[in-house]
Amino acid sequence: MYELLQHLINGLAAGTIYALVALGYTMVYGVLKLINFAHGDVMMVGVYVGYAVAFLLGRDAASVAGALTVFTVAMLACALIGFAVERFAYRPLREKPRLTALITAIGISFALSYGFQLDLSVTAFGREWTVLPGAASKRFPDIIKAQRWASVGEPAPADPDHPEAGPGGVCLRFGEDEQASGCDDVILWNWQVIGFGIALALMVALQVLVYRTRFGKAMRAVSYDHRVAALLGVPVDRVIALTFMLGSALAACAGILFALKDKTIQPLMGLYVGLKAFIAAVIGGIGNLPGAVVGALLLGLCEEFIVGYTSSSWRDAVAFGFLIVVLLVRPEGLFGRAQAEKV
């Protein structure tokens, strides 16, 4: 029972990260009909920006202001990168066949993930500055102090030599209690709660943005037909650029939460998460925001239970199998709307 509950928490925590990445994926797809394969790598860049900012603020300075600065700077930096990528790589190809843009996206993905594996530093202002971090893994600073948010389990036995003579029953504790023995069969951490909260909040915020605001209306118009939208006075270039910037900022946010969860970062981290988030977005119905979140949580839970109860060999097989089944049974995804194709 405790094991099941812990798997549930782990699965949701993994799904949360997929969800945050998938939101950016699905939003860009919704507007541009472009699968931005570089999305995961933009996330990775955001993580490294966050790493640098945290480093400059003083490693592990876990304060609310510090954490907010890390998030904000990383999101702004990624928004700029998103803007640059769209402006110089995708916009010139907008009228070209869709495959061209797709290949370009793969190119950018590789350029970022392998470019970041180079070591490059310059000396300026009397010290050495790392420009590119190199291939080796780095430990992400604890910008949010990890605390046990809640723990559930059997209470500690009064006599440690006779564990079977425990008081029995179930104990539930809140707050940090790292050293206490017992009562740790299921542990829920503060960053898991924070991540989940942020993912849900962003999903709602984006949903409101797309369906309740003028900008959202413009996004939907561009998505429907960008040429006609332009004729009707929608500033298509600006809408697309803003969408990209928003998606990239989201990626940075997802990346930092991911780094808080996994603690170790390296330049190839974006490829794998990006791929999983893409699957999640397709399962949920690509272009659909709540779909992306639900698909991601399902995928996270599914992987966790499969690994926990069978074998880790099945993790990816199940993820991709799930994708194939969804595509066969419901090609538009769980939440997607089937669209009639004009021939």
Place this chain on the structure above:
Amino acid sequence: MRLQLVAACAAVAVLGLACEKKTDTKPAEPKPAEVKPPEPKPDAAKPAEPKPTEEDVILLGEVGSLTGGQAAFGISTRNGIELALEEANAAGGINGKKLAVRVYDDMSKSDEAAAAATRLITQDKVKVILGEVASSNSLAMAPKAQEAQVPMISPSSTSPKVTEVGDYIFRVCFIDPFQGFVMAKFAHDELHFTRVAILTDKKSAYSEGLTEVFQKKFAEMGGKIVDVQAYSQGDTDFRAQLTAIKKRKPEGLYVPGYYEDVARIAEQAREQGLKVTMMGGDGWDSAKLFELGRDAVEGGYASNHYSADDPTPRVQEFIKKYQAKYGTVPDSLAALGYDAARVAVDAMKRAKDLSGPALREAIAATKEFPGAAGVITLDEHRNPVKPAVVLKIEGGKFKYVTTISP
């Protein structure tokens, strides 16, 4: 129009960047990192010697993981090899010829390692190949070397299968069964554990090898293996496996994986409230383990080839030289890289010529060679017989605990 051109150029540049990395080890565009023989110093007493031509240089090849998941291993090994060759050159080289090594990066991938080995053999025509660290990569390289009759010395691949490929494949480290045995014995005799769980990397021949022997020996000694879970190298989430292990309440967790995965596993084990003593092999050996795992890895035990605390004079001398050159204390990968290169040089001195078969004979005859990581005598299976040390992690360092002999 002009803007489009600029954008196109940018795109090409970006793609070019991506490709550059990719082609690094492909034959089309050779850009090898090469350790040149020491340049003659601009001393007045000695007029500049003519640059050594191809004929004057004996070329060795090295395949290593200079980038990717095991980059720290590859870099340490390369440093050890460089140091050994520098020494050999300072001592006059081989019959007046200088030694040089050509290094190819395999990005920690076995298919790249095989391609690099082929390239060293066919294109660079090296006399001896040094490498790889990971057994899976050595296994990919060994058939190429065997087929071309170029001796290959692996510094630190511990899977028994590596030297089984053929009589041209050697190593200077002990093999997996021994490390598994060492840790099983230590867990049973010294730590008095009766319940141990295993988390193995099923993608690596090394990890599987250690697991197999540990499992068998620990059970033979009367201990109980309560659970065996698996992961694949490169996984970042081990929570599901650890949650499953936690239910079995083990005292110890044997993780014969590589440092990066081990650091994550230790961190996540603590996160899941799993209180166990972690044990592992030489795959733990990297300063990265402490940087990434911080205090989560404290209290763990690992078997290894050598310890920098070893008071033996030749070990301390090696450490001093290495520190002078690189500024860090050498890890065992560096010591084994150093040993591998020195065994190769020693064999070159004894061999009647530098052809593959003659060198093979000479290497196979290596007896009581005083290496930095133990005295090396190669047995008939081309594996050295030597003891292992057990180290404990304390205060972000490996501390020597005991030596366990075969």
